Amino acid sequence: MKKMKSTLLSLLIAGAVINPVHATTMNGDSSSRNDDSLETFRVYVEANNPSSKSTLQAQYSPRWELTENGFSTDMNEKQFEALQNNKNFTVTKVPIVTLDTVDLENDNMIENEVTDSTIAARASQQLPWGIKAIYNNNNLTSTSGGSGINIAVLDTGVNTSHADLVNNVEQCKDFTGATTPINNSCTDRNGHGTHVAGTALADGGSDKGGVYGVAPDADLWAYKVLTDSGSGYSDDIAAAIRHAADQATATGTKTIISMSLGSSANNSLISSAVNYAYSKGVLVIAAAGNSGYAQGTIGYPGALPNAIAVAALENVQQNGTYRVADYSSRGYASTAGDYVIQQGDIEISAPGSSVYSTWYNGGYNTISGTSMATPHVSGLAAKIWAENPSWSHTQLRSNLQARAKAVDIKGGYGAATGDDYASGFGFARVQ
Structure with a gap:
């Protein structure tokens, strides 16, 4: 089995860990964008008001609208930099999570x-x-x-x-x-x-x-x-x-x-x-x-x-x-x-x-x-x-x-009697 690369940040999944990576890119349909030869990546945009949000949504197809004035979409680096300089918006790159065991x-x-x-x-x-x-x-x-x-x-x-x-x-x-x-x-x-x-x-x-x-x-x-x-x-x-x-x-x-x-x-x-x-x-x-x-x-x-x-x-x-x-x-x-x-x-x-x-x-x-x-x-x-x-x-x-x-855990690094930083309250069971 291959070892995880050291550059990955830890994020977990069932015997697994997951990591946010801030600049991972992906290819996308850029037909409505300024330069379709550039790689695109996922960003989250928060507008200062509904009007600014509507204006931007006309240019970029929303993926998820998770807040009243915010949505995620794909754009390239030039578009991202331009939006960062626009006082009407706050834009951040969406982290990626990765699984390992x-x-x-x-x-x-x-x-x-x-x-x-x-x-x-x-x-x-x-x-x-x-x-x-x-x-x-x-x-x-x-x-x-x-x-x-x-x-x-x-x-x-x-x-x-x-x-x-x-x-x-x-x-x-x-x-x-x-x-x-x-x-x-x-x-x-x-x-x-x-x-x-x-x-x-x-x-x-x-x-x-x-x-x-x-x-x-x-x-x-x-x-x-x-x-x-x-x-x-x-x-x-x-x-x-x-x-x-x-x-x-x-x-x-x-x-x-x-x-x-x-x-x-x-x-x-x-x-x-x-x-x-x-x-x-x-x-x-x-x-x-x-x-x-x-x-x-x-x-x-x-x-x-x-x-x-x-x-x-x-x-x-x-x-x-x-x-x-x-x-x-x-x-x-x-x-x-x-x-x-x-x-x-x-x-x-x-x-x-x-x-x-x-x-x-x-x-x-x-x-x-x-x-x-x-x-x-x-x-x-x-x-x-x-x-x-x-x-x-x-x-x-x-x-x-x-x-x-009711089931205290005392084994392992940091485990001790009562609420500890390794096992928490203990082992919750059916009976």
Whole structure:
């Protein structure tokens, strides 16, 4: 497997990390622009007033309108520089996020690349170790729960025809190609998104011979926000977050957004979208990142107060508890011990290393990272919410925190008794 280039910034996705790159270019249709020979790139434009916005939209086709006077579009360098000098607009380049995974042999970040020999045609593990651990039952034979709750998986897409996922699919949308979500299109040629979805809600398939996720009765909203290579634009991710929140409102249903992705820098488009979704009653759960074990390494949006940041546990016992993986990003020791979630805090820990789950080719695969830990918590949240449908998302979050406090984690760098900067409140479980 290839090692990640050192120039990439860390942003995470299920055993994966994601990075904002500020000047990546892409080719586009420039027929209405000044110089169609120049490469174009994605930008976000904020106008000072609606009139200025309308004027600019006549020149540049909007991709996503994420604020009242702002929209994303493509333009070349000359156009970008000209707009920077126009006092009526604020223009910034839209960061790209990139996916990678964790190499457990040497703790290096590696590209999410596997060989056919690592992928099983049928499930060799129906109840992976993480599922047994979160259920606190080594003799578990199946899982249950989550009925009526939506889990929106924002990722590389999902193989919605996978035998263990097909019964759960309610929405399948692609945010990476067009200026509006493409319905019934969320093909995953990477594997990451399918793996995440399986951990959250795989139901074992119609023959019950497949793998089980935490909440097999939950509904899957598969939103493709990253391309097959594992990279994507921040505005596409922000648009999907807002869309999930609006869909939750329109359908009157309880919704959890599960994001195994993140960036080392706080992106305003994504952070404002997370705050918007949270204001609509949606619970947002995100990977902490794979940049540990130094302090202050949690990625965004996991680092935001309105998102639950999830750390990764190994299937290893230390000091009488599971151990936080070395690669799992950490918060700050200065804010540990207060049981209060601030920006840059770990909130909950869950199984993340050597996680077995569904794969994009219809089979199964084992990968690692905080990306893998995140859907364990998303599935648990769906299971608990289904059992307590009158709860608000904040009541649900409080319950998850209480469950985490009951299972303290003391293994791994920075882990200690109580609220610590490595494991947060602890390991939230079914029982």
